[in-house]
Amino acid sequence: MAERNERQQNLMRINPLFTRPGDEAAVPKRTLGEHGMQAETAYQLVHDETMLDGNARLNLATFVGTWMDDYATRLYSESFDKNMIDKDEYPQTAAVEEYCLHILADLWNAPHPTATDETGPIGTSTIGSSEACMLAGLAFKRRWQAARRAAGASTDKPNLVMSSAVQVCWEKFCAYFEVEPRLVPISDEHKTLAGSQLEQYVDENTIGVVAIMGVTYTGMYEPVAELASALDAIQAKTGLDVPIHVDGASGAMIAPFLQPEIVWDFRLERVHSINTSGHKYGLVYPGLGWVVWRTRDLLPEELIFNVSYLGGQMPTFALNFSRPGAQVLLQFYLFLRLGREGYRAVQQESQDVARFLASGIEKIGAFQLWSDGTDIPVFAWQLKPGHTDKWKLQHLSTRLRARGWLVPTYPMPDNLTDVWVQRIVVRNGLSMDLAANLLDDIVEEVTYLDALETPMPEEAAAPGFHH
Numbered sequence: 001m002a003e004r005n006e007r008q009q010n011l012m013r014i015n016p017l018f019t020r021p022g023d024e025a026a027v028p029k030r031t032l033g034e035h036g037m038q039a040e041t042a043y044q045l046v047h048d049e050t051m052l053d054g055n056a057r058l059n060l061a062t063f064v065g066t067w068m069d070d071y072a073t074r075l076y077s078e079s080f081d082k083n084m085i086d087k088d089e090y091p092q093t094a095a096v097e098e099y100c101l102h103i104l105a106d107l108w109n110a111p112h113p114t115a116t117d118e119t120g121p122i123g124t125s126t127i128g129s130s131e132a133c134m135l136a137g138l139a140f141k142r143r144w145q146a147a148r149r150a151a152g153a154s155t156d157k158p159n160l161v162m163s164s165a166v167q168v169c170w171e172k173f174c175a176y177f178e179v180e181p182r183l184v185p186i187s188d189e190h191k192t193l194a195g196s197q198l199e200q201y202v203d204e205n206t207i208g209v210v211a212i213m214g215v216t217y218t219g220m221y222e223p224v225a226e227l228a229s230a231l232d233a234i235q236a237k238t239g240l241d242v243p244i245h246v247d248g249a250s251g252a253m254i255a256p257f258l259q260p261e262i263v264w265d266f267r268l269e270r271v272h273s274i275n276t277s278g279h280k281y282g283l284v285y286p287g288l289g290w291v292v293w294r295t296r297d298l299l300p301e302e303l304i305f306n307v308s309y310l311g312g313q314m315p316t317f318a319l320n321f322s323r324p325g326a327q328v329l330l331q332f333y334l335f336l337r338l339g340r341e342g343y344r345a346v347q348q349e350s351q352d353v354a355r356f357l358a359s360g361i362e363k364i365g366a367f368q369l370w371s372d373g374t375d376i377p378v379f380a381w382q383l384k385p386g387h388t389d390k391w392k393l394q395h396l397s398t399r400l401r402a403r404g405w406l407v408p409t410y411p412m413p414d415n416l417t418d419v420w421v422q423r424i425v426v427r428n429g430l431s432m433d434l435a436a437n438l439l440d441d442i443v444e445e446v447t448y449l450d451a452l453e454t455p456m457p458e459e460a461a462a463p464g465f466h467h
Helices: 002-014 039-050 070-078 091-107 129-150 168-176 195-200 224-238 326-364 393-402 432-450
Strands: 122-126 159-163 180-184 206-212 244-247 271-277 289-293 305-309 312-316 367-369 378-383 409-411 420-425
Touching: 070 326, 091 122, 091 289, 091 326, 122 129, 122 326, 129 168, 129 206, 129 244, 129 271, 129 289, 159 168, 168 180, 195 224, 206 224, 224 244, 326 367, 326 378, 326 432, 393 409, 393 420, 393 432
Parallel strands: 159 180, 159 206, 206 244, 244 271
Antiparallel strands: 122 289, 271 289, 305 312, 367 378, 378 420, 409 420
8 A cells, every 4th residue: 555655646747737537637627626636736737727818917897906016916915914904913015005095184174184083084994995985875875864853753765866877886775774775867068966966866864875986987086175165055055964975985195296286185175085096097906995083982882892802802893704915015005105106107107098099089080979088097988879870889809808808888877878888997017018018909900890781690799797
């Protein structure tokens, strides 16, 4: 038996990868195998599975960061094991989270951004913006409930007012936490939520209004100051004091650097809270979000839990419990590495690339722009009405995918669902040279499609992209 085992081990050592005993057959993928395999082979099999994914750098559908430098990768690998919730065991990681929160509060012009007393800002890191939005929505709901109870009024029918172009996390919030979503339809006239629309949607049961800095569909900013002024007028007329949450998943890390003249943040007292995605234009790998309240009293104490964990007491107000701490360290690394000047340079380059692409696509002649990348580095376009009956944008997506580019095609939200658009998200890592290659490919594919004598079959169209 010992001699047989030794012979088997020798075979394992000398046989080429994938021909070793037990490794030469297809592996079970939906049941746990009876026996294991060499670490090298297991690594290679998983590595090869991911080769079937698209190239992340060429994924122009996602807002999520796909590139960081070598020092960030090194820091990431050194901190895989840190649990963000365990502030007793990893107190310095917890301190770094606080550093980041105060940097963001300062960036968004919170009052007393470095205060340690009860009047300063408060916030938390999250898995992503979706969790951050849930927490902000819960704070709205609990504050509204407390005010209604104090007035002896019913708390049965809370509602939240927002554009129909919000990211799906807000619809999830309303479904999960029993809040009526009041979706204000966008249109050709109002491509974003407008202040003039609020009066017909806001009432005594409105817990808040969501304003989007960087609409997912088009990349456009909603006019937060205009919305705040409209709510001021509503309060003067009706007495209703309705707060704003700014969903700055993307724009909250763009506007401070590229459009500092836009007033959208805590300079407006009606803005209670702001979220952003560290893993979008915060430039960190996924998944990391942030949410900050302008002052501590705007986060109800009942949402903060003091828990005993591994011998220590710690406050927590996240929906998740154990979660990675590495991305928080990466965010602080970038704040140190780039500073304001560096973030401005990176975001400006992305915007320059977006505007270059938008201008080039508009010149093709087949398209008309919905947005041009002058807000966040994101833009969308549609086929010009009457341009062709031979192909649709979905066919163009399919042909670009064959070249490696992932350019999404999807319908606009309610009231505009008959309008299909394509969108490009320009992130750090899409260079001007790569963008020029993309533009050449789009021109070539449109030339091919325009030369068709018969319509493309419906089954050749890529499936629509879902937000």
